[in-house]
Amino acid sequence: MTTTNDIKPWLFRVEPMEGESLSHFLGRVRQRNHISANALGQMAGIGAIIARWERFHLIPFPSDADLTALGEVVGVDGEKLRLMLPPQGEGMQFDPIRLCGACYGELPCHKIEWQFKSVWMCERHGLKLLSKCPKCGKKFKIPALWEFGECAAEGTRCDRCRLSFVDMKDNQKSS
Ligand SMILES: [Zn+2]
Ligand SMILES: [Zn+2]
Secondary structure, eight states: OOOOTTSOOOOOOOOOOTTBOHHHHHHHHHHHHTOOHHHHHHHHTOOTTHHHHHTTOOSSOOOHHHHHHHHHHHTSOHHHHHTTSOOTTOOBOOSSOOBOHHHHHHSOSOBGGGGBTTOOEETTTTEEOBSSOTTTOOOOOOGGGSOOGGGGTTOOBOTTTOOBTTGGGGGOOBO
16 A cells, blocks of 8 residues: 555544543544554554554553544544543553443443553442453453444444343442
């Protein structure tokens, strides 16, 4: 593929959601535009690091220059992308992926704060976060691989037992 720097590839824009994690946002951008993580990295001129970011492997931490370059391709300010990552000094847990089903029912996205080491419960709902499907025990996929938009008409589900993320709230313990 040959591209010149003054031709910007055009992507369908995807609006970020409140508190959304970078992994979930990039997954939506890629699905909407039918492109791979590597293709997106190439368009932004930042190489093959998108797939690592989608797994929350953030060492070395994404630079402002990288986020600005990616932001130009996806049509979102680099600073806004930065907010989809943990703030400086906040420990990050990339495994397991965690979920508040009650939050997901209100806004269908994976929130970055669920992966903070310091966070074990959803303060909004007073519920402990789930780290696996409460019915069958399957761990959640990385958010970039969740189901989005029209694919998620019935909501994202456990990929083994098909329990919906929204219904998982009934199994969350109050803290
Ligand atoms: Zn919640
Ligand atoms: Zn399950």
